[in-house]
Amino acid sequence: MSEIGVKSIEELYADIPEKYFLKRSLNLPNALSEFEVKKHIEALLSKNKTCADMPIFLGAGCWPHYVPAVVKEIVQRSEFLTSYTPYQAEISQGMLQALFEYQSMICELTAMEVANCSMYDWASALGEAVRMASRVTKRNEVLIPKIIHPERKATLQVYAEPAEINVKEVAYNRETGQLSLKDLEGKISEKTAAVYIENPSYLGFIETQAEEIGEIAHAHGALFIVGVDPTSLGILKPPGEYGADIVIGEAQPLGNPMNFGGPLLGIFACRDDQNMVRQMPGRIIGLTTTVDGGKQGFCMALQTREQHIRREKATSNICSNEALCAVASTVYMALLGSKGLRELGETIMYKANYAMHLLSKIDGVKAPVFKSPHFKEFTVNFDGAGLKVVNIHEALLQRGIHGGKDVSKEFPELGETALYCVTEIHSKREIELLAKTLEEIVAER
Amino acid sequence: MYRQAQWSEPVIFSLGKAGRVGHILPSVEEDVKKAVGDLYGLIPEKMRRENPLRLPELSEPEVVRHFMRLSEMNYGVDSGIYPLGSCTMKYNPKINEALANMPTIGLVHPYQDERTVQGILEILYKLERWLAEITGTAEVCLQPAAGAHGEFLGACLIRAYHKHKGELGKRQDILIPDSAHGTNPASAAMAGFNVVVIPSNDNGCVNVEALRAAVSDKTAGLMLTNPNTLGIFEQNIEEIAKIVHNAGGLLYYDGANLNPILCKVRPGDMGFDIVHINIHKTFGTPHGGGGPGAGPIGVSEELAKFLPVPRIVFDGKSYRLDYDRPHTIGKIRGFYGNVAVLVKAYAYILSLGFDGLKEVAEVSVLNANYVLHKLKALDGLTLPYNSEKPKKHECVFSVKPLKNKTGVSALNIAKRLLDYGVHAPTIYFPLIVEEALMIEPTETFEKEELDRFVEAIREICREAQTNPEKVLKAPYNTAISRLDEAKASHPKTMALSWRMYQKKQAAANP
Numbered sequence: 013m014s015e016i017g018v019k020s021i022e023e024l025y026a027d028i029p030e031k032y033f034l035k036r037s038l039n040l041p042n043a044l045s046e047f048e049v050k051k052h053i054e055a056l057l058s059k060n061k062t063c064a065d066m067p068i069f070l071g072a073g074c075w076p077h078y079v080p081a082v083v084k085e086i087v088q089r090s091e092f093l094t095s096y097t098p099y100q101a102e103i104s105q106g107m108l109q110a111l112f113e114y115q116s117m118i119c120e121l122t123a124m125e126v127a128n129c130s131m132y133d134w135a136s137a138l139g140e141a142v143r144m145a146s147r148v149t150k151r152n153e154v155l156i157p158k159i160i161h162p163e164r165k166a167t168l169q170v171y172a173e174p175a176e177i178n179v180k181e182v183a184y185n186r187e188t189g190q191l192s193l194k195d196l197e198g199k200i201s202e203k204t205a206a207v208y209i210e211n212p213s214y215l216g217f218i219e220t221q222a223e224e225i226g227e228i229a230h231a232h233g234a235l236f237i238v239g240v241d242p243t244s245l246g247i248l249k250p251p252g253e254y255g256a257d258i259v260i261g262e263a264q265p266l267g268n269p270m271n272f273g274g275p276l277l278g279i280f281a282c283r284d285d286q287n288m289v290r291q292m293p294g295r296i297i298g299l300t301t302t303v304d305g306g307k308q309g310f311c312m313a314l315q316t317r318e319q320h321i322r323r324e325k326a327t328s329n330i331c332s333n334e335a336l337c338a339v340a341s342t343v344y345m346a347l348l349g350s351k352g353l354r355e356l357g358e359t360i361m362y363k364a365n366y367a368m369h370l371l372s373k374i375d376g377v378k379a380p381v382f383k384s385p386h387f388k389e390f391t392v393n394f395d396g397a398g399l400k401v402v403n404i405h406e407a408l409l410q411r412g413i414h415g416g417k418d419v420s421k422e423f424p425e426l427g428e429t430a431l432y433c434v435t436e437i438h439s440k441r442e443i444e445l446l447a448k449t450l451e452e453i454v455a456e457r
Numbered sequence: 458m459y460r461q462a463q464w465s466e467p468v469i470f471s472l473g474k475a476g477r478v479g480h481i482l483p484s485v486e487e488d489v490k491k492a493v494g495d496l497y498g499l500i501p502e503k504m505r506r507e508n509p510l511r512l513p514e515l516s517e518p519e520v521v522r523h524f525m526r527l528s529e530m531n532y533g534v535d536s537g538i539y540p541l542g543s544c545t546m547k548y549n550p551k552i553n554e555a556l557a558n559m560p561t562i563g564l565v566h567p568y569q570d571e572r573t574v575q576g577i578l579e580i581l582y583k584l585e586r587w588l589a590e591i592t593g594t595a596e597v598c599l600q601p602a603a604g605a606h607g608e609f610l611g612a613c614l615i616r617a618y619h620k621h622k623g624e625l626g627k628r629q630d631i632l633i634p635d636s637a638h639g640t641n642p643a644s645a646a647m648a649g650f651n652v653v654v655i656p657s658n659d660n661g662c663v664n665v666e667a668l669r670a671a672v673s674d675k676t677a678g679l680m681l682t683n684p685n686t687l688g689i690f691e692q693n694i695e696e697i698a699k700i701v702h703n704a705g706g707l708l709y710y711d712g713a714n715l716n717p718i719l720c721k722v723r724p725g726d727m728g729f730d731i732v733h734i735n736i737h738k739t740f741g742t743p744h745g746g747g748g749p750g751a752g753p754i755g756v757s758e759e760l761a762k763f764l765p766v767p768r769i770v771f772d773g774k775s776y777r778l779d780y781d782r783p784h785t786i787g788k789i790r791g792f793y794g795n796v797a798v799l800v801k802a803y804a805y806i807l808s809l810g811f812d813g814l815k816e817v818a819e820v821s822v823l824n825a826n827y828v829l830h831k832l833k834a835l836d837g838l839t840l841p842y843n844s845e846k847p848k849k850h851e852c853v854f855s856v857k858p859l860k861n862k863t864g865v866s867a868l869n870i871a872k873r874l875l876d877y878g879v880h881a882p883t884i885y886f887p888l889i890v891e892e893a894l895m896i897e898p899t900e901t902f903e904k905e906e907l908d909r910f911v912e913a914i915r916e917i918c919r920e921a922q923t924n925p926e927k928v929l930k931a932p933y934n935t936a937i938s939r940l941d942e943a944k945a946s947h948p949k950t951m952a953l954s955w956r957m958y959q960k961k962q963a964a965a966n967p
C-alpha cells in the first residue's frame with residue numbers, strides 16, 4: 013500500500029458509490045480450517061450411497077464405468093489441471109497435443125475426419141449440431157426420433173427455438189423400437205435441415221436401419237446427425253461408415269466418473285467438408301509447424317469461427333469447455349487401445365444380454381420390450397406381473413439394489429417399464445442377484 | 458531464466474506396438490458367454506464394425522510416460538504467475554481437489570433415488586443459497602457448465618420473461634458495451650436477439666447518453682460486466698439500471714469480474730436481474746486447460762419461475778428434485794450441472810467465510826494496483842482510460858507507443874514473457890484498447906512473484922529498444938519455438954486430426 017500511495021484499501025474502492033457497499037455481513041458459514049472443511053464435507057458426502065455400496069443399474073446418459081488409476085493420476089497433474097485454455101501455444105504444447113490426440117481418437121472411433129476438443133455434454137452438443145445443420149443447409153426443420161432422452165429433447169428445444177428451427181418427431185415401430193421409415197419418408201421435405209438418430213437408442217436397442225435413414229436424409233438434401241455412446245464403437249459400425257455428416261455423443265463413460273451427472277463430455281465430430289468445418293462450434297486444435305518450419309507443433313485452429321473474434325456472428329458462444337475430461341478420455345482410450353475398446357464393447361454387451369436373458373425368464377417380466385438387438389441398456393416391463401415400476405424400485409432398494417430408471421411416464425404407451433443398464437463393472441454375481449431378487453419380488457405380489 | 462521441458466514426444470498414434478494393451482478389463486465368465494451365445498450374431502451384419510479400430514496400442518507404462526512428458530510441456534498456475542486478464546487465474550486449493558475426487562461423489566449416479574443422495578443434494582442446495590447471498594439474487598441455478606452457458610441461459614430467461622408478458626415480438630434488442638467479452642454478443646445472438654453495441658466514453662465506461670439513445674420499446678435487456686473489462690467500476694450503474702428498466706428491459710450481469718467486489722458490493726443491489734458466476738474464476742476451481750468450469754446464474758424473484766428443471770427443494774427434513782415447474786424454459790443440458798466442480802466451490806466458501814472472501818476481493822484489487830503502479834513507470838506503455846484512478850482487479854495497458862518505436866507488439870511481449878517462466882497476460886482484449894495487455898494478477902500471488910512479473914516486463918521493454926529482433930523471435934525457452942498459427946487454419950495445410958493429417962500426407966506423397 014505504501015508503494016502505491018494509499019493508506020487504506022477503501023481508497024481503492026473510492027469510486028464505487030457508497031450506497032452499494034454492504035452494511036452488514038452476509039449469511040455465509042464461518043471460515044473453517046482445512047481439517048474441519050474435510051471433516052464436514054466427508055460427513056455430508058457419507059450420506060450418499062454409491063455404486064460401490066450397492067449394485068446400481070442406472071444409465072440413461074450417465075453411465076457407471078471403471079476409471080483406471082492411471083487416468084486419475086494424469087488428470088491430477090497440476091500442469092494440466094491448473095492451466096487455462098491454451099491461448100499461448102508455445103508454453104501449452106502438452107495440453108494442445110493431448111487435445112489433438114483426443115480429437116484424433118474420437119475421429120477413429122466415429123470414422124469422421126474432424127472433431128472439436130469438447131462440448132459441455134451430449135444434450136448441448138445436440139442443440140449445437142442442429143443449429144449447425146440449419147446454418148449449413150439454410151433450412152429450419154429437424155426430425156428427431158420419438159425415442160430420445162427427454163432431457164436431450166428438452167435441451168434441443170431450448171437451443172432450437174431462438175433459431176426458429178422446428179423440431180418434429182418421427183414415430184417408431186411398436187414391435188422393434190426401430191425408427192419408422194414410413195413416417196420418416198412422410199415427414200421429410202425440402203425444409204428438413206437434418207435427420208437425427210441415436211445409436212444405440214435412448215432405450216438401449218441398436219438402430220439397425222441407420223444406413224437407410226442416412227440415405228433418406230441425403231436424398232432430401234438434409235444432413236444426417238448421429239448420437240453415440242462411444243463404448244459401443246469397438247463393436248458397432250461407426251457412424252462415418254453409414255453416412256453420418258455430424259456425430260455427437262457422450263464421452264463421459266470413457267474415463268470420467270459419474271459425479272452425480274457432471275462434468276460430462278460432449279462429443280462433436282464432422283466430415284472433412286469445408287462448408288461444415290467452418291460452421292462447427294467449439295475449440296479445435298490443429299497440427300502446425302514452427303515458423304521456421306523445422307518442427308511439428310500444435311495450436312488452436314479456425315479461431316475465426318469463435319466468439320472472441322466473431323462475436324455475435326460466431327458459430328457458438330462456447331468458451332470454457334470440458335478440456336480436462338477430454339484428456340481423461342484420451343488417456344482412457346490410450347490405455348485400452350483398439351483391442352481394449354473392442355473388448356469393452358463385447359464385455360458390456362455380453363453382460364447386458366446375460367441380464368436380459370435372466371430377467372426375461374421371470375414370470376410376468378418382459379426384458380427387453382423391443383425385439384431388437386441391445387447393447388448396454390434395455391427396457392424391462394412389469395405389466396405381466398401387474399406391478400408398478402415404483403413398487404419394484406422400492407422393493408429392490410429395501411434389498412440393497414438400485415433398479416433402473418422409470419420410463420413409464422416418458423413413454424406411457426410402453427406401460428410399466430424401466431430402463432436398466434449393465435456395464436463391465438457389474439459382476440455376474442450382481443446380475444444374478446438382481447434376477448433372483450426380482451423373481452422374489454414378483455412372486456410375493 | 459526459465460527452461461520448459463522439450464520432449465520431442467511423437468503423436469501417440471506413432472507410439473506403441475500392435476497388440477499391446479494398457480488396461481485389463483474384468484473378464485466375462487464362460488457360462489455368461491454360453492447363455493448369450495454368438496455375440497456378433499446378435500448384431501445385424503450391416504451394423505457390425507468391419508474395419509478394425511485404429512487406436513494406438515500401448516502398455517500402461519508407455520501411456521504414463523507419454524502423458525507425463527506432455528504435462529511437463531504445459532504451464533499452470535502451480536508453475537508461476539498467470540496474469541491472464543479476465544480469467545482470474547488464482548491458486549486452486551489442493552484440499553478442494555481431494556474432496557471433489559472422493560468416491561462418494563464420483564460413484565453417484567444422477568438418477569439415484571433422492572433418499573440415497575441426500576449428502577450431495579444438501580451441498581448443492583446450500584451452495585445455491587450462499588451464491589444467492591453473495592450475488593444479492595433471489596434464486597440460483599447451478600446447471601450451466603460455464604460462464605457462456607450461463608449467459609445463454611440468462612438470455613433465454615430474458616426471452617421467456619418478455620414472451621410471458623407478450624412482448625417478445627417487439628423486444629429484439631440486447632444492448633452490449635463495446636468493451637464486453639465476445640461471449641456476451643455471441644450468447645445474445647444464440648438466444649435470437651439483435652446485438653446493439655453501446656460505445657464506451659472517454660473514461661472507459663458505458664456512454665450513458667448513447668445508452669439513452671439506444672433504448673426503446675425494442676430493448677430486451679442490457680448485458681454488462683462490472684467492474685468492466687478495463688477493470689473500471691461502472692460508476693453510473695444506478696442511472697444505467699434506471700434507463701434500461703424504464704425502457705422495460707432486464708439487466709444481465711457478466712460475473713467474470715466478481716472477484717474484486719466479493720462480499721463488498723452485490724450485483725443484485727446494483728439492480729441486476731440476472732447474474733452469472735464463473736465458478737472457475739472467482740471460486741478458485743481449476744481451469745483444467747479449458748474446462749470443466751461451472752457457470753451458475755442467480756435471478757430475481759420474478760424470473761425464478763422460468764429456471765430450468767429440476768430445482769433442488771428442502772422441506773426442513775430432506776432434499777428433493779422438483780420437476781413440477783409449469784413456467785420452466787426446460788433444460789439447457791443433461792442432469793444438474795458440473796457437480797464435481799461445484800463441490801470445490803462449496804469447500805472454497807467454507808474455507809474462507811465472509812471475511813475471507815472479502816479479503817480475497819481486497820487483495821486482488823491491491824495486487825492489481827500494485828502491478829499497475831509499477832508498470833506505469835515504464836517507457837512505451839500507456840494506460841488508456843481513466844489512468845489516474847485506481848482500477849479494480851485488473852488493468853489494461855497499451856503497448857502502442859513501444860510498437861511504434863520498436864516494432865515490438867503486445868503479441869511479441871506476450872511471447873517473450875514466456876521465456877521468463879511467466880504466463881502472458883490476455884492480449885488484444887478488450888477491443889477498445891489497441892495493442893492491449895490485460896493484466897489480472899489475482900490475490901494469490903505474493904509481492905515477490907508480482908515483482909518477478911514486473912521485472913520481466915521491464916527487461917522486455919528495455920530489450921525492445923536495444924535488441925528488438927530478439928523479442929520479435931521469442932519464445933526461446935518453451936517446449937517449442939514460435940508456431941505458425943495461420944498454417945493450422947489454412948485449407949491446404951489444415952490437419953485437425955491424425956486421420957486428416959495422414960490423408961493429406963498420402964495425397965502429397967503418392
Ligand SMILES: Cc1ncc(COP(=O)(O)O)c(C=O)c1O
Binds near residue numbers: 543544605752
Ligand atoms: C468477461 C468474460 N465474460 C464471459 C466469459 C466466458 O466465460 P466461460 O469461459 O466460463 O464460458 C469470460 C471468459 O473468459 C470473460 O472473461
